[in-house]
Amino acid sequence: MTAARYLLVFCLGFCLLIALAAADAWAQFGTPTRNGYYVCAYIGAKIAHGSTIPSPKLVIVAGSNALAGIDAERLGDKLSVRVFNFGLSASMGPGFQTFEGAKILRPGDAVLMPFEYLAYDYNTPRDALVDTVYSCGTDYWHSLSWTERIFFVLAVRPERIVDSYLFRSHPQAMQATAALAAADVGPYGQRPGGNFPPHEVAVEAGMTNQPLEVHLDPASAGTAAIARFVSWAHAHRIVVFATWPNTIEFPGDRSGFSKIAAFYRNLGVDVIGTPQQAMLPSALMGGRFYHPNRKGMAVRTARLIEALQVDPAFRRWRAASNGEASRH
């Protein structure tokens, strides 16, 4: 066999495998699994609630650290602004989180982004995001570049087709999942009562041992998505603030923190507070190292209120938005 023939067989074989993966992806498009269906219904409920809140409003966009750790109702009461918590899951990545969050944003609104540290070097789509996009994310799929679509085609698990079939063959399960998702979204975007998890849960032993790394990759898909979103927001007269994600106390890498601050400074985004203000002791966490419990949420929200109250850019937006609100 010659080298040319070897290369031909190799290329044909590789292309055939890619084609099979593409066929599998095509067959799976629009077919929800139980998890995917829940997330889709959950996002739908968030958009429905968030869209009813008149502008100007403050929308929190990030992963579950924000959902678990920032009490939107209390924040709104103390700051006299309308606040909606659009926190999803960190595994969705900042691209998807901002894409969905943007659906409830209007000119004059403000966004607060306490992205998890992993958002700053987020690259390949995680399983949860892939599952959601294949379940209901047609519009997100259309927003992707061709190369990003290829990544999604390669990322889908072949066995997902079975999960989806089993789930769809039980209409009652679908109804129950939708009801569960709707019940998890209250008027402020959080579970009614505002706490997450609903009761205090000690941080699991293994979870405290997970690494906490602060690493910003300027070439990553995560930072690119944040930059794109900030640019879109500025073009639509939406004010953007960033803050630090809630985590269990850890020493942290100072150079990583300053890289994140510099990244936002270059984008013209005000960073609220310090990384340490978002860190809580283990007793104030709920099950995961980035999920505050009920007490932790109260502590973190109070700290955030203090930090926002003294931030000149936020005060300017609030003054302008209160004037806007009184005109309506």
Next chain:
Amino acid sequence: MLFNSDVFLFEFLPAVLIGFFLSRRFGGPRAAQIWLVLASFVFYAAGGPRLLLPLVASIGVNYLIGRALARRFASGRKTTPLLALGISFDLALLGYFKYADFFLANLHGLGFTATALGIALPLGISFYTFTQIAFLADAARGEAEEYDLTRYALFVTFFPHLIAGPIIHHKEMMPQFAPARLAEKKLELLPQALMLFAIGLAKKVLLADTFAAIARPVFDSAAAAPPDFVSAWGATLSYTFQIYFDFSGYSDMALALALMFGIRLPVNFLSPYKSTSIIVFWRTWHMTLSRFLRDYLYFPLGGNRKGKVRRYLNLLVVMTIGGLWHGAGWTFILWGALHGFYLLVNHAWRRLARTGSASSISLWPGRIVTFLCVALAWVLFRSESLDAARAVYAGLLGLNGIVISPELLAALGYHHAFAVLGLKVAPGYFENQPLWQIAAWCAAGLFIVWSLPNSMEMSGFAPAPMRLPLLRFRLLPGYAIANALLLFVCVSTINSGAVSEFIYYRF
């Protein structure tokens, strides 16, 4: 830019390959040479354009000094002062970017007023600095010719080796970057390169990243939460496999990528964990670093020509500097020193046993002892601090207790015996992964590193006798299909999880 990222695999590499073949065909080898230099700069700048500045400065200064040294040698003038200047510049650059903060932190620890500068480490600075120091030293001895700037820039920046080696030598590389050699069409090398690349990628994404997931939680939290006996051994063994598959996988990919352009990089790994002694281990692990340390540090220090004591001292010094080269931290320094001590003991043992071979004990005991010594040393290499390393060592000795998960206890059923022995029953580090899975992965790791042929043998890159000829690459349709399948599995795995960095990117 990582070799195991989609951007590299689907955008950068195809574009550079197509550009290379087109520029060579329509613009000649000189155009292909320039194309490769530009592509290498783009590859490097992907990590942050600011990193280009020290690289460009380093190439410019070393090129000028190297040229001046070659001329001085040719005209019979003294080269030592200029060589000292060049090496001082290289060491100053490396010192500033890599060691300044370490030095300041130690000053601070001693009670002096010193604040860390927070300097970002340029990728691959240790590699391109060593490559150029060797060039200067040889230019001063008349062993390096005067080359044109493009060729020299390509020698330093050629993207397959730029970030994490192998550490190349101008004598073996410069002739290959000559226009006449670049003009040669070497299509027959592509199949072999594709196979080696797929093997290297598989080592990284299928093996190294799996072991990393086991080792990471334990090492990252060791100082705060000292690991128990089982966790410490699980993490230590896992890291031992992780670093081998990670670094040798990277080296395989680097060799394969270079081969796609018709360039042969030096082999960097030859089954190091099969070594029956530490001496053999260092002949087969990161071979290009060992070669550099031997030729440019050990020999100039006197090597083994100045008596036994001096030889042992030289070994200790060279290995400690080798440790420091890996990272600015006491853990790396101690790791190097520990290997220096191992070598010392190995040489002394060899003298004692009066044998000429590196190992004087039989195959399997030698292999097991060497593997364990290397694994224990990796604890220092991987630990974030000396406290963390101490905690892991204590765990390995059982000083942090032995934690049995409730599930395992239930399965074993010897409740009373465990209570008598005073064993703690609690979920340990590996609560999310059953212990049998970790044991199975470690057993698989041992099987691969001890029983299978290495990637150089499998790909036919280095001729070597093999016990399993079926695993040796051949130009047959079945191998082409297996090659495509392996690459596809790796690419799918990359896309269904987080892309992880190579360990040696940090050095």
